[in-house]
Amino acid sequence: MASDRTRLILKTAIYTLLAAGGIGAAAGYTVYQVGWYNIGANTQHLQLTYTVLEQAMHNSVRHHAKTVVVPSLGDTGQVLRGGALYREHCAQCHGGPGFAPSAHGQSMQPVPGPLVDAAERWKPRELYWITRHGIKMSGMPAWEARLNEPDTWAVVAFLNRLPKLDASAYRAMTAAAVTPATDNAQTSAVTATNATGGAVLRGDAGRGKKILAQYACQSCHKVPGVTGSDVDVGRPLDGLARRPVIAGKLAPTQDNLMAWIRNPQAIEPRSAMPNMGVTERDALDISAYLLSK
Known part of the structure; x- marks a missing residue:
């Protein structure tokens, strides 16, 4: 008798918790879907x-x-x-x-x-x-x-x-002038293969995937393997190695991609792509990643 009562209490508690969780999830989804939560930066978080x-x-x-x-x-x-x-x-x-x-x-x-x-x-x-x-x-x-x-x-x-x-x-x-720093960090000699199975790429492709996000590449382009908004300001960056040309005029080699990444206007003066100040080392690693996809 006591065990039956205990089982009933446990079953009631479980069903109550499940119902409360379901109601909470439904309420949260409603707030999310309708847009009631104010994301404006002129209002404070709870x-x-x-x-x-x-x-x-x-x-x-x-x-x-x-x-x-x-x-x-x-x-x-x-x-x-x-x-x-x-x-x-x-x-x-x-x-x-x-x-x-x-x-x-x-x-x-x-x-x-x-x-x-x-x-x-x-x-x-x-x-x-x-x-x-x-x-x-x-x-x-x-x-x-x-x-x-x-x-x-x-x-x-x-x-x-x-x-x-x-x-x-x-x-x-804090009054001293900031002089440019020299980055003496070494990059890996070989880390990836061209996506077409051709030339072996120089640089660190793994670091390139990480570092390209620090130059906000995903704010204009869909980048394979990098999360971001659904943007179409620039062309998607998947399959670069399989394209006949990049930037409308260059063969899809690593050196050409590095040149384009570092100074787009030197190659196409009318390009809207800005010069992001990408260093040579970073351009090497970014190009290694993009050409391996």
Whole structure:
């Protein structure tokens, strides 16, 4: 008798939970389909949404950064280099002591937090990981394609110093000119074969797939293996190696594709494709990936 009653209670609880889950899913789908949720950046997230996403971000960064090996930090030249890079790449959104973020930084949602106390909240390896990889759905970009390894650590070194700076010290430490960095990283000699089964491609195709997203290629083109919106500004980039020509006039070789990626107007002055400032190494890896698809 008691066991029958227990089974009835359990069955009722299960059916209740299933019904509640179904109602919740139906309600969520209705909100999604009808468009009731306001995605405008001039309205705030619900506090619960913000809290959950922020905690998930913290947990993710700490998990992925735990294997990062931290080099020696704090050399004066390194810190000054990091300060100049911070001014060029970070201050527009995050500001600094006595320095307000720019208008677009102030108007983002979620608002980019100040970094004056970042070193007190994050370990150096975590600051490195965030700077290099960025944060999805927050506006924080990945600087992997723009800052080499020494420069990324220079920014971290400056962030470690930032909590101790007042407004005048901040201005002094960020006043240096930013000189171009030399990226001495090596690329793999061979990593892919042309999609037609022909020439072996130079460069690192795996890195090319990752790095082309840092140049926003998917904002105009459908790129095989890369997620993005359904766009048709530029032609889809699948099957490049099988086309008779690329850019309307060039044979589909790796050198030609690299030249087109790096300076489209030098090949076709009327092209709407902008010069994205792609480095030679990045163009090599991107071309290796695209020609292997």
